[in-house]
Amino acid sequence: MSEVAIASRIPLDDYAALLGEGEIDELRVLAKPLRGRSIEMINSTAVGGGVAEILNRLLPLAEELELNMRWDVMTGGDDFYGVTKSFHNALHGAPYHADPKDFEIFLACNERNRARLPLDAEFMIIHDPQPAALIEGRKKNGNHWAWRCHIDLSHPNRQVWDFLEKFVARYDTAMFSSPEFSRSLAIPQYLFYPAIDPLSEKNRDLESGFVARTLAQYQIDPLRPILTQISRFDRLKDPVGVIRAYRIVKRYFDCQLVLAGGSASDDPEGAEVLKEVQREANGEADIHIIELPAWAPLEVNALQRASTIVIQKSLREGFGLTVSEALWKKKPVVASAVGGIPVQIIHKHTGLLAHSVEGTAYQIRFLLSHPEIAAKLGENGHEHVKENFLITQKLKRYVTLCLAMARAK
Amino acid sequence: MITAETPFEFFTVSYLTRIGNQSAGTLTEFLKGLNQCSDASIFHHTFQTLSSHHFLTEGFSNDFAQWAHADANREDLAEQLAALDVRDYLSIAALRTDLCRVVGDYCTANPPLAEQTALERFYFCESVEVTLPFGLTARTLEEFRNGIVHSSHASFYFHFLSSRLRLQLQTNDFSHWLADGLGLGTLADSVNHIDIYTNTLDSARAKVLRLIDRERRKG
Numbered sequence: 294m295s296e297v298a299i300a301s302r303i304p305l306d307d308y309a310a311l312l313g314e315g316e317i318d319e320l321r322v323l324a325k326p327l328r329g330r331s332i333e334m335i336n337s338t339a340v341g342g343g344v345a346e347i348l349n350r351l352l353p354l355a356e357e358l359e360l361n362m363r364w365d366v367m368t369g370g371d372d373f374y375g376v377t378k379s380f381h382n383a384l385h386g387a388p389y390h391a392d393p394k395d396f397e398i399f400l401a402c403n404e405r406n407r408a409r410l411p412l413d414a415e416f417m418i419i420h421d422p423q424p425a426a427l428i429e430g431r432k433k434n435g436n437h438w439a440w441r442c443h444i445d446l447s448h449p450n451r452q453v454w455d456f457l458e459k460f461v462a463r464y465d466t467a468m469f470s471s472p473e474f475s476r477s478l479a480i481p482q483y484l485f486y487p488a489i490d491p492l493s494e495k496n497r498d499l500e501s502g503f504v505a506r507t508l509a510q511y512q513i514d515p516l517r518p519i520l521t522q523i524s525r526f527d528r529l530k531d532p533v534g535v536i537r538a539y540r541i542v543k544r545y546f547d548c549q550l551v552l553a554g555g556s557a558s559d560d561p562e563g564a565e566v567l568k569e570v571q572r573e574a575n576g577e578a579d580i581h582i583i584e585l586p587a588w589a590p591l592e593v594n595a596l597q598r599a600s601t602i603v604i605q606k607s608l609r610e611g612f613g614l615t616v617s618e619a620l621w622k623k624k625p626v627v628a629s630a631v632g633g634i635p636v637q638i639i640h641k642h643t644g645l646l647a648h649s650v651e652g653t654a655y656q657i658r659f660l661l662s663h664p665e666i667a668a669k670l671g672e673n674g675h676e677h678v679k680e681n682f683l684i685t686q687k688l689k690r691y692v693t694l695c696l697a698m699a700r701a702k
Numbered sequence: 703m704i705t706a707e708t709p710f711e712f713f714t715v716s717y718l719t720r721i722g723n724q725s726a727g728t729l730t731e732f733l734k735g736l737n738q739c740s741d742a743s744i745f746h747h748t749f750q751t752l753s754s755h756h757f758l759t760e761g762f763s764n765d766f767a768q769w770a771h772a773d774a775n776r777e778d779l780a781e782q783l784a785a786l787d788v789r790d791y792l793s794i795a796a797l798r799t800d801l802c803r804v805v806g807d808y809c810t811a812n813p814p815l816a817e818q819t820a821l822e823r824f825y826f827c828e829s830v831e832v833t834l835p836f837g838l839t840a841r842t843l844e845e846f847r848n849g850i851v852h853s854s855h856a857s858f859y860f861h862f863l864s865s866r867l868r869l870q871l872q873t874n875d876f877s878h879w880l881a882d883g884l885g886l887g888t889l890a891d892s893v894n895h896i897d898i899y900t901n902t903l904d905s906a907r908a909k910v911l912r913l914i915d916r917e918r919r920k921g
Binding site: 313314315316318319322323325326469472473475477481482483484630635639640641642643646648673676677680681689690692693694696697700 | 725768772821853
C-alpha cells in the first residue's frame with residue numbers, strides 16, 4: 294500500500310478515445326514483462342507541487358497495467374524543509390552559502406527515512422534532491438535506482454551541487470526535463486518530460502456555457518481578442534513584461550490582456566509582484582489581473598479555452614506545463630525560449646518563440662493578423678502534446694526506463 | 703487467398719532519449735558534433751524525430767535542419783539539411799557523411815557565419831530503443847490489414863521507416879513481406895512510395911490500408 298491518498302481512478306480505456314486503441318494496447322504490451330514487479334516512487338510531498346500531482350494520476354494507471362507501483366513520501370521536520378528549500382533555490386542559481394550544519398540536517402533526515410522505508414523494490418525512482426541520499430540504503434540485491442530531477446540544474450550553486458553529486462553519481466541513471474538542465478555525469482542521463490492529464494479538470498473539454506460564465510464573472514469581453522498568461526505572480530514569469538508587450542500590440546489591435554495566477558496572499562514576494570503588476574497596469578480597463586484560488590483548475594481551463602493567444606513570457610522556467618495545457622486546447626502560444634519551453638514550442642510549427650518584450654509583441658501581432666496560421670499552430674501544438682506530453686506517454690517512458698534498466702544488468 | 707510461409711510479426715518500439723555530452727552554439731561546433739556524435743545520435747535527430755514529430759507535414763524534416771532554421775538563423779543551410787531524405791540511406795554512416803558535407807561546405811564558404819553564436823544551443827541526444835512483439839501476426843493480406851489497423855504509431859513507424867536500417871535495403875518491413883511473403887510486388891512498391899515527410903503516421907497508415915483494399919478488390 295502506498296502511504297498517500299491516490300486520485301480517483303480514470304480507466305485506462307477512457308484514454309483510448311483520445312489517443313486511439315493501438316496506443317493503449319501498446320502500453321499494455323510494453324508493461325507486460327513488468328507485471329507484478331515492484332516499482333517504488335519516493336518524493337518529499339504528498340500534496341501540492343507538480344510531482345505529487347503527476348504521481349497522483351500515474352499510480353492508478355500503473356495499477357491498471359498490473360504494475361506493482363507504490364509511492365512513498367519521505368518525512369522531515371521544518372529544519373529539513375528549510376534546508377532543502379534553500380538547496381532548491383541554490384540549485385536554481387540563487388546566491389547561497391551553506392553552513393556545514395545544513396548538510397548534517399539533510400543527511401540525518403535521509404538516514405531516518407532510510408531506516409523507515411523498505412527501499413527494496415526492484416526499481417527505485419527517487420524524485421528531486423530532498424531524498425537523493427536514500428541511495429545510501431541501496432540493498433545488495435542489485436535493485437535499480439533512478440534519480441528524477443525536476444529542477445533546472447544548468448547554473449547550480451557549486452557548493453550544493455558538489456555535495457549532491459556524490460549521491461547522484463551512485464544511481465544507475467538520472468532523468469532531466471531538458472538537455473540544458475543535465476550535468477556532466479558518468480551515469481546515463483535521459484530526457485523525461487512532465488505531463489498533463491487530458492481528462493483532468495484542468496484539461497478536459499468544458500461546456501461553452503461554463504466558459505462564457507467564467508468570462509462574465511471576470512468582466513472579460515468574449516467578442517474581442519483575449520491574450521492570456523496563466524502563472525503565479527512571480528518576477529521570473531515577467532508579468533510586467535507581458536503588460537509592456539500587450540501595450541505595443543494594443544496600438545494596432547483592440548485586444549484585452551488576462552493575467553491570472555494563484556492567490557498571492559500567503560506569499561510575501563508574490564504579493565509584492567502583484568502590486569508591481571497592478572502599478573504597471575495602472576487601472577487600464579482592458580487589463581484583467583485575476584487572483585485565482587490556489588486550486589482553480591476549471592477556471593484556468595475556461596480562461597485558456599477562451600483565449601485568442603496564450604502567452605508564457607518567462608525569464609526562467611522549469612518546464613512550463615501551462616504551455617502544454619494551452620497547446621492541448623489548440624491555442625496558439627507565444628512564449629520565451631527558456632527552460633523546457635523550446636521542447637514544447639517548435640518555432641513556427643507548434644507556436645512562436647520570442648526573446649524580448651518587443652519580440653513577444655511582434656509575434657502576437659503576427660498571429661492576430663494571420664488567424665489561419667494561428668489555428669494551424671494550435672492544431673500542430675495539440676498533436677505535439679498528444680504525442681509527447683500526456684500522462685500516458687509519461688507512463689510509457691517509465692515502463693521503457695524500467696525495461697531498459699533491467700536489460701542493462 | 704495467398705498464405706505466406708513465414709508470417710509477418712508486428713513489433714512495437716519505445717524510445718528513451720539519452721542526453722549526450724556534446725552541444726553546439728555555433729556552426730563550427732555543430733560540425734564537430736556531427737562528426738563525433740554516436741550513430742544513435744544521428745538516428746535520433748533524423749529517423750526518430752520523424753516519428754515523434756510525424757504530425758508536422760510542412761517544412762519539418764529533421765532536428766538539425768530545424769536548429770539551423772530557428773536558432774542559427776541560416777535558412778539556406780536549413781534548406782539543404784532538410785532536403786536530405788532518410789529513405790535514401792541504408793546506413794547511419796552514409797547519412798552522417800552527407801550531413802557533415804553539407805555543414806562543412808557551408809562553413810568553408812561562409813567563415814564568419816560559422817562562428818556566429820546561435821540563439822539556443824543544439825544538444826546532441828541519442829535514442830535508446832526497446833522493442834517487443836506487439837502480439838499480432840499475419841499470414842494473409844486480410845490478417846496483415848487487421849494488424850496495420852490495430853498497431854500503434856510506434857509500431858507503424860518501426861516497420862515502415864526505421865526498418866530500412868535493419869534491412870539495409872531501400873524498402874520497409876511491410877513492402878519486404880508483401881513482396882517476399884505474398885508475392886505482391888506491385889503493392890509492395892506502392893506502399894514503399896508513400897511519402898512520410900508529407901504524411902502523418904495516421905495518413906500514411908490510411909494510404910497503406912487503401913492500397914491493400916484496392917489489391918483485395920482485384921483478387
